[in-house]
Amino acid sequence: MTSATEPARAGHPAPAVPRLIATDLDGTLLRDDKSVSERTVAALAAAEEAGIEVFFVTGRPVRWLDVVSDHVQGHGLAICGNGAAVVDLHDGVAEHRFVKVRPLERAAALAVVELLRAAVPGTSFAVEQTGGLHHESAYPPMLMNAAGSIAPAEELLADDADTVAEPILKLLAHHPELPPDDFLALARNAVGARAEITRSSPTALLEISGPGVSKASTLELCCAERGILPSEVVAFGDMPNDVEMLTWAGTSYAMGNAHPDVVAAASGHTVANNDDGVAVVIERILASL
The missing domain is CATH 3.40.50.1000 (HAD superfamily/HAD-like)
Structure with missing residues (x-):
């Protein structure tokens, strides 16, 4: 080096x-x-x-x-x-x-939520859009994260959601117990090429973007x-x-x-x-x- x-x-x-x-x-x-x-x-x-x-x-x-x-x-x-x-x-x-x-397309984001709920029980989600952040009640409040709304991810990502006109920049996934790198490996294995998954936090918080983004x-x-x-x-x-x-x-x-x-x-x-x-x-x- x-x-x-x-x-x-x-x-x-x-x-x-x-x-x-x-x-x-x-x-x-x-x-x-x-x-x-x-x-x-x-x-x-x-x-x-x-x-x-x-x-x-x-x-x-x-x-x-x-x-x-x-x-x-x-x-x-x-x-x-x-x-x-x-x-x-x-x-x-x-x-x-x-x-x-x-953007991360809504259908892709919903598929990722479904896959991670099954592969890594205990995962909670937030949705980052051009107009702000929305998250589930189990998702831990973060510094500077003022939620625009709180609801299950499936509702936040539904085609009739109030914020459907706002592009999704990324999906966030949090786990309360897993080591961050272990969570990342499990998520990448479960999701495959459907989305890009990475992390930048010292906690088990994953950042999920559209394929190739x-x-x-x-x-x-x-x-x-x-x-x-x-x-x-x-x-x-x-x-x-x-x-x-x-x-x-x-x-x-x-x-x-x-x-x-x-x-x-x-x-x-x-x-x-x-x-x-x-x-x-x-x-x-x-x-x-």
Whole structure:
């Protein structure tokens, strides 16, 4: 494994001037207290001044992006919901504009609920839509998760649901007892190719998107629209929902606090989020110009 000051991957060295930086938020760009350090803010601004585009790529819904909206400069676009949506943050979170939506179809979401109820008893569900979150009564209330409605998942996903006009960004599944990685393995085995399942929480909370929808695939679409090649992208992450993105990018870094699967997938590593690992690498790139 390489250090933050060594070439990232044999055959894939960090580009002299990357065209895009793609960074996860929680556990990566953000410190554990959910702040963005002054050093990191300065590094992002310096990257953009050097002509390097910055994308926030997160599992968070758009309403949770206020942690970075104050620091939007050129980087007004964010990929959220693990690739389910691209939003423009230039006018703030309250005035965000969906640029792209890649929904989970209702029929597919219902099928996943049925399969997981049978395969992993005790699972509870929430539905993240463009207009907000809705969940079952057994689903644990999360910080910043104000439910739009509470009902069984089958009712929330019915064709006559009150929110049927709002695209589904992702389905969330929680288990009160299973270890997170065990829950992930069981769910992937039960659901197969019907949906993409990943996780970013330290708890047994799974995030379920439409087939082929991930941070990596949406980032690839955004880069293709800009004529940016994978070899021109530097990516950062710390949890399993970052693995595909780190594998796709020409140069990628696992944080010092990263999940083992992320360490294995990334081409290099940097220090932990609380030590400004993203800024450390950006500063090194800019110093080499």
